[in-house]
Amino acid sequence: MSVPILHTENLSIGYPMRKEPPVVVAQNIAVGLQPGELVCLLGPNGAGKSTLMRTLAGMQTPLHGRIRLNQQDLSALTARELARQLSVVLTEPINAGMLTGWELVSLGRHPYTNWSGNLTAVDETAVNQAITAVGATNLAHRHVNTLSDGERQKIMIARALAQEPAIMLLDEPTAFLDLPRRVEIMHILRQLARNAQCAVLLSTHDLDLALRNADKIWLLPKGGRLQVGTPEELVLNGSFEAAFRADGVQFDPHTGSFKMAVQSAGQVDLVGEGLSALWTKRALERVGYAVHDGANGSAMRIQVVAEEGEGRTQWHLVKPQQTTTHRSLADLVHDIQQTSSPQNSA
Amino acid sequence: MQHVTTETETAVSPPNRQRLTMSLLVLALVGAFLLSLFIGSVRIPLDEILGILVGVTPERETWATIVLKFRLPKAVTAVLAGSALSVSGLQMQTMFRNPLADPFVLGINSGASLGVALVVLAVGTTGGTLLAGFGFLSDFGIVVAASLGAGLVLLLVLGVARRVETMTLLILGLMFGYATSALVSVLLYFSIAERIQAYIAWTFGSFGGVTWSQMQVMAPTVLLGLAIAWLSAKPLNALLLGETYAQSLGLSVRRARLAVLVSASLMSGAITAFCGPIGFVGIAVPHLCRSLFSTSNHRQLIPATILMGGIVALLADLLAQLPGSQITLPLNAVTALFGAPVVTWVILRQRNLRSSFAG
Structure with missing residues (x-):
């Protein structure tokens, strides 16, 4: 020294x-x-x-x-x-x-x-x-x-x-x-x-x-x-x-950044790779979901499918009863929120 | 790499344009000086004037008297006054980081005017027999009273400056100005008309009242102030960054502030004592020079304001005489009346007032 x-x-x-x-x-x-x-x-x-x-x-x-x-x-x-x-x-x-x-x-x-x-x-x-x-x-x-x-x-x-x-x-x-x-x-x-x-x-x-x-x-x-x-x-x-x-802010040692401590809206699995998957995770966390990488047996699972060449991405949302496909992140987020809100699931 | 060096090297010395402007200012000052010796109620040929200046006996004896006893001291006074007020205005604007600051923000002229008011109004009113000796009083008594007043304020400012922040000093100066003008108003209210007029005449300002014997006091005082001002160029540049930065650059802010205060006050005090409170020049010339040279660098601004101040004061004095007529306008009216539009135009055109005092 x-x-x-x-x-x-x-x-x-x-x-x-x-x-x-x-x-x-x-x-x-x-x-x-x-x-x-x-x-x-x-x-x-x-x-x-x-x-x-x-x-x-x-x-x-x-x-x-x-x-x-x-x-x-x-x-x-x-x-x-x-x-x-x-x-x-x-x-x-x-x-x-x-x-x-x-x-x-x-x-x-x-x-x-x-x-x-x-x-x-x-x-x-x-x-x-x-x-x-x-x-x-x-x-x-x-x-x-x-x-x-x-x-x-x-x-x-x-x-x-x-x-x-x-x-x-x-x-x-x-x-x-x-x-x-x-x-x-x-x-x-x-x-x-x-x-x-x-x-x-x-x-x-x-x-x-x-x-x-x-x-x-x-x-x-x-x-x-x-x-x-x-x-x-x-x-x-x-x-x-x-x-x-x-209050309301947490340091996340995984990312080295702060995140708002949003009340958890549910669990979701995320299957996919690359940038699309990363930002899908950000979008879900922003609205309060705990996101697990890979299939972990949560009630819902999202598959991110990036189409080569065209640069377009599709999201498959696998729910217990059905599977929906979305062409934009906004639609996906909307759907997942609809699905897990109490009125709909009742 | 070659490109880099040429680019930075030209910035080292003041660009040629600035040197050219400075030379033009020197020529303009010499021209204005000669013009002010030439123009007057008695017409004297220019070659005779130049002859008188180098000691040749002119065609007529009276010409020598006119040039040496009246026009020359007046022109010298104008140059000294213009330079002194402009430089001390520049110092105040930088030190207080305020574009509205002028040589009188510290209340130097308030002190001088209170001194003069006391002598002209109060002493005159109580001692009735003094009326006879009024000539003496107006010549010499006023200068002494104004010097005492200005000097007293200077000591007050220096005493306070050790203890307070720079901005506080500015406010104290303002408050002192209000207080003294209130006292002057009271004195005016209880005075007789002639005395009031004598006082008002002093406030108009004039370069014409300084005799050679008075010059022996005024000129060294002003030159001392200018010398200290030149020493303060480096500290003033550092102060552009604010006092904290200036200190971090190794500047003793307290000492620099003291030097600036002494220099500015000596100059504005001496000029006010001998010429009356001359406004406008001190606030306008620094702005004019910043625009003309587009710089805030005091190593260029101080010589520039010295030259420009002299030119502006000489021209103002010429205009006040209304060449071709027998009327003489009050100097302060001329400086503001003709100067304000010019300066407004320059500042609006370049829009750099904002940039010099912000960012």
Whole structure:
């Protein structure tokens, strides 16, 4: 195990109050970040993800304990020293609409330039490399206000990278983005962690992406203790389920995602393969059926028959008395609901 | 790859178009300066004016007096005032992240106007014999009163700025402005007509009242403010991202804010003390420059606002004299009356006010 770039010792985070005892958000946090690893901070709203991020970024003082960055106490560093080792991407709005992408990224050189902000050849190379690394060369010339949310986020990440940090902290970098953009940003961050040997910590609500991409997950349950592990470990030992437990929502360890706890409408077997079968299962689960793969002896059975070539799918619904055939999923769902509702079966 | 490098390298230095615009602004400033020396009630040939400036004795003795004692200090004052107000307006707009901010949001001019009102209205009313010495009072007393008022507010602002957030400071400045204008209203209400007129005349603003000896105070103050402003270009760029980001970039936000406040207040305070509260230039010129250069980069905006501010102030002063007539309009009326449509047009045409202050 290599030495962590950043680690915390007995850290408590929260807000000091004037007259009352401080509001403690989380305590006894002992975590570390290794170079080259991508860590996702997950937890329900209000658990203190942002507080933890802000505290690690040196923007908020810890209530107790210490944060050590490259063997130095975080609180002992000047803002400029800190900025050369740690950069952030926040959810705050920026007023830099009339800067070009290149100029915005070049602000990342702030901790390295002299009083006038003059960029040396070294600075310019760093800016160009950062822009190339996030795949934003086509955005360098454009004004920031002409960029889409996803494009702006890329530029902001390039700016954080131009600081040449040992650690990059990102607060919900994929919020407000559509799925392809979220996947892209996550991919970029993974690449950065590997190639720049920089530790990347991001908070996110994107469970699926986090489970698939993170080297490690920090799980912060509400009022609980921060748990650290690989995504797979945390799923298997039930930590996920515990952290996100709430009324009406369940974490499904089979799929690694959440599902609504719909009242069970019945049991059904599903026979079939491929995408059609997968989405048939989703449709049935959505309306509350427990779906079993293969023939398991439930009262109803569905056979998915995909016709090669034409790309059309048929569904055979085998009921105790009869078998019906449907050409669309909607018809199938309608029929199965009709069949199992009490009025009809009576 | 070759494509990539060329694309990013052109973005490194300001594009040629911006350099060209900057050069044109320099030429325009020189032109406007000469024009303001040339135009006036007495017609003096341009070559004679240039001669006077380099120390050649002109055809007529009075021409030298007119140019050196009246037109030159006035033109210099206009350039300094326009630059100072525009730069401090730019600083305030960026620091408060507010397109409506101007050099006076902190209440600097309110302090100055209260000082002037106290001297012109209150002191004048109580000491009746002072009427005789009114000439002295209007020349020198007003400047001292306005400086004291502006300086007091500056100290107040700096004292408060340590403790409160930037947005709170903006609101405090506004509230202070309301309070002082209320006090001025009370003073006006109990004053005699002549005094009221003297006060109103001050509020019209003028570049013509600054003598060379006063210039020895005003010019260094303004230049000091401009120097600090130039030092603040880098922090201001970082502040475009908001204070939290700026801090994460290694900026000491508190120190940067202090530098910006001192610089902006020195400049707006000095100009208000010597020229009266000159509105509009400080809010309009930064927008004009953002449009013209289509950038928010302060390393370009600060020189641009210095030049543009000077040009706008010189032109406003020329227009106020209504060339060809004997009438002189109040300066503040001219800056707003002629400037507002121009700026409105520029901003509406480019629609980038929104983009500079959002996103």
